[in-house]
Amino acid sequence: MFDSLADKLQGALGDLRKKGKLDEESISRAMREIRLALLEADVNFTVVRDFVGRVREKALGEEILKSLTPGQQVVKVVHEELTALMGEGESGLAFGKFTVILLAGLQGSGKTTTAAKLALQLRKRHRKPGLIAADLQRPAAIDQLEQLGKQIQIPVFRTDTKDAVEATRSGLERARAEGLDTVIVDTAGRLQIDEELMQELERVRDVAGPHNILLVLDAMTGQEAVNVAQAFDERIAFDGVILTKLDGDTRGGAALSVKAVTGKPIKFASTGEKLDALEVFHPDRMASRILGMGDVLTLIERAEAAVAEDEQAEMEKRLAAGQFTFDDFLKAYKMLRRMGPLQGLLKMIPGLKDQLGDVDVDERQLGRVEAIVLSMTPQERRSPIVIDGKRRIRIANGSGATVEQVNQLLEARRQMEKMMKQMGRGKMPALPNQQAQQSSLSAARKSGVKRKKKKKAGRK
Amino acid sequence: MARSWGQLLGDSDAPAETAEAQRGFFGRLRESLGKSRRALTEQLQVAAFDPADDASWERLEEALIYADVGVRATAELIRRLEARQDLSELNGALAEEIAALFGDAPTLNVRHEPAVILVVGVNGTGKTTTIGKLANKLREHGRSVTLGAADTFRAAAEEQLDIWAQRSGARFVGGERGGDPAAVAYDAVGSDTDVVIVDTAGRLHTQSNLMDELSKVRRVIAGRREGAPHEVLLVIDATTGQNGLQQARIFGDAVGVTGVALTKLDGSAKGGIAVAIAYELGLPVKLVGVGEGLEDLRPFDPDDFARALVAA
Ligand SMILES: Nc1nc2c(ncn2[C@@H]2O[C@H](COP(=O)(O)OP(=O)(O)OP(=O)(O)O)[C@@H](O)[C@H]2O)c(=O)[nH]1
Numbered sequence A: 001m002f003d004s005l006a007d008k009l010q011g012a013l014g015d016l017r018k019k020g021k022l023d024e025e026s027i028s029r030a031m032r033e034i035r036l037a038l039l040e041a042d043v044n045f046t047v048v049r050d051f052v053g054r055v056r057e058k059a060l061g062e063e064i065l066k067s068l069t070p071g072q073q074v075v076k077v078v079h080e081e082l083t084a085l086m087g088e089g090e091s092g093l094a095f096g097k098f099t100v101i102l103l104a105g106l107q108g109s110g111k112t113t114t115a116a117k118l119a120l121q122l123r124k125r126h127r128k129p130g131l132i133a134a135d136l137q138r139p140a141a142i143d144q145l146e147q148l149g150k151q152i153q154i155p156v157f158r159t160d161t162k163d164a165v166e167a168t169r170s171g172l173e174r175a176r177a178e179g180l181d182t183v184i185v186d187t188a189g190r191l192q193i194d195e196e197l198m199q200e201l202e203r204v205r206d207v208a209g210p211h212n213i214l215l216v217l218d219a220m221t222g223q224e225a226v227n228v229a230q231a232f233d234e235r236i237a238f239d240g241v242i243l244t245k246l247d248g249d250t251r252g253g254a255a256l257s258v259k260a261v262t263g264k265p266i267k268f269a270s271t272g273e274k275l276d277a278l279e280v281f282h283p284d285r286m287a288s289r290i291l292g293m294g295d296v297l298t299l300i301e302r303a304e305a306a307v308a309e310d311e312q313a314e315m316e317k318r319l320a321a322g323q324f325t326f327d328d329f330l331k332a333y334k335m336l337r338r339m340g341p342l343q344g345l346l347k348m349i350p351g352l353k354d355q356l357g358d359v360d361v362d363e364r365q366l367g368r369v370e371a372i373v374l375s376m377t378p379q380e381r382r383s384p385i386v387i388d389g390k391r392r393i394r395i396a397n398g399s400g401a402t403v404e405q406v407n408q409l410l411e412a413r414r415q416m417e418k419m420m421k422q423m424g425r426g427k428m429p430a431l432p433n434q435q436a437q438q439s440s441l442s443a444a445r446k447s448g449v450k451r452k453k454k455k456k457a458g459r460k
Numbered sequence B: 001m002a003r004s005w006g007q008l009l010g011d012s013d014a015p016a017e018t019a020e021a022q023r024g025f026f027g028r029l030r031e032s033l034g035k036s037r038r039a040l041t042e043q044l045q046v047a048a049f050d051p052a053d054d055a056s057w058e059r060l061e062e063a064l065i066y067a068d069v070g071v072r073a074t075a076e077l078i079r080r081l082e083a084r085q086d087l088s089e090l091n092g093a094l095a096e097e098i099a100a101l102f103g104d105a106p107t108l109n110v111r112h113e114p115a116v117i118l119v120v121g122v123n124g125t126g127k128t129t130t131i132g133k134l135a136n137k138l139r140e141h142g143r144s145v146t147l148g149a150a151d152t153f154r155a156a157a158e159e160q161l162d163i164w165a166q167r168s169g170a171r172f173v174g175g176e177r178g179g180d181p182a183a184v185a186y187d188a189v190g191s192d193t194d195v196v197i198v199d200t201a202g203r204l205h206t207q208s209n210l211m212d213e214l215s216k217v218r219r220v221i222a223g224r225r226e227g228a229p230h231e232v233l234l235v236i237d238a239t240t241g242q243n244g245l246q247q248a249r250i251f252g253d254a255v256g257v258t259g260v261a262l263t264k265l266d267g268s269a270k271g272g273i274a275v276a277i278a279y280e281l282g283l284p285v286k287l288v289g290v291g292e293g294l295e296d297l298r299p300f301d302p303d304d305f306a307r308a309l310v311a312a
């Protein structure tokens, strides 16, 4: 698996923690690790340079050197600086009597879907939103917005014109006439170096007179994020950013960069394809997540949304009793699924990533596991002890798995039950140690270590 | 000399592109980039490069990182440069090493009848647009083409591809929104044109159920035509950072990607992630997208790309 920025920082600072005393050498090593980790996370390199400089200065400061736990102090400094960089607190939208929100960004950043998601959110907050189709560039973009509007029953205003400014003007007029109080203008994606389209965007902004101008930015963007944000800011002075596709495994360094160079806050994060997958962005949580301190708040919110209360109570009771049958297994599995990709969930649990190291959660494997359990009879699920050799073959055949895979699952359940029993008695099960951290770029260069070329992708 | 479409498609005796034919493309590219894009190495004062000076190497390192080449591929490039005796012509040397990471100029496997091309990638990278442009080029080179709209998920995805089919003079096979993408792919692959290109819904590589769905599309295509799909193109946006590697890895595992189409190179992003992907996964780039118009697709040329990345 791709180790996260959190792991890297944890690795660099973990050493400091153990030392209990800071010296120039170990600080330098930690700073190198931080630099490397941030670069690998796509944070812009000038932002990284400044960031590392500030952290180093503070880390070497008097107070820290004198303190009893300097290592932890550095963690704290990094966290504070990161949070400061991401911006403090949440920032909402500005509203007027008739509120206009303008969305802009590069091609393919996710404006159209985001427009619909935002409209849905606003309606949940008891506003009467409408959508204006001002992307006259991409084939079928208007159809896309219209279909999304229909799906969530929010009016979409389209005009038969080739002129985005005219489409916006006419859309605003009609939205007002229909008694709506909020409109979202979906514009065409454009490159920030496309002079013609940037001028068009300025004109659209001028007729729209927006209360909120939001830059829609793909969370997977690399070093370019800074140029994009700077240029859009110069031209249309946006108020904030919506970060999209954050549900993937990107480390999202672009978020740090954009905030650092424009000073504009990230207001929302888009975290899925479903139209309700738009969350208020929490900079402090993001910073914690980056640092491997877990994103417990988000985790709890998601768990609450996904798991019915009675289900939860029932599960807890069974676990407390130290029972873990395949029925329980299946239930737990389904709850987890509803909470989103496992890999992401694991990262949110404080310390877990740290202890497990490079765990690769293969979600497909989980799919197979489900198939195997579903091929068992109710009796087998309740008391797995009855599953003999013959039954194993039958289960394997029924689920398209190998007998070996069935065996592995049986063993895994047995282990889990054992673990549950231990936990019930208040003992924490032993976990494997953290993986060794990768060396820094410059170190790699100087020592001339050869890295193996990985095997070709695909072609099984 | 730049690679021509004839060479990419493996047409016999196809000449490399003439300077004349190239002008249009490079002129355009230069025009759009001229003001906004300075030479990578110049920007970071690598001009004053001194091999004995650590700070010089660090600046070069940063220049490559700034182009999204990534930490590991950057380390490799630096190692290779260090091994060279003469670094008086740094830009040229760097471009050579980058081109070398890409290996030979690729070809697009369209010699089968029909040749089936499956197009995959995360959301919004330019799959549908690239398919439209590729269909147009194939038509210009005498191939009949079918486009299969196996993106049954996104709103108006089918309409979008249909418009591209009309623009490029390709046949269109669609399905129903919410329908089974594999079924659409099956129908499209049954078509008797020279080339069949199957569009798929954008999906994040972390969505394992959607990746399974994609594997199924591939299996169904393989079941309908032996040896198909002959190409599986992963479309990557040039602005993508290091997550592009993960995309290439996981899509590669799920559907056996055979090449990358790198889009939006008309922007100021340098597309260095393609270098990382070539170096770490050995996956060639085959096409580059340089705009939203019908003509804005080019065969990938390692030397040209490397020079553009270094010197803009
Ligand atoms: N400037 C530029 N824009 C491009 C290029 N290729 C695609 N685009 C634009 O990027 C946006 C997304 O392109 P699509 O072809 O719809 O992308 P897709 O991957 O099919 O998107 P989904 O199906 O929604 O995942 C559109 O606005 C395209 O016009 C390119 O090479 N340069």
Ligand SMILES: [Mg+2]
Pocket (backbone or CB within 6 Å): B127, B128, B129, B151, B157, B199, B200, B201, B202
């Ligand atoms: Mg598409």
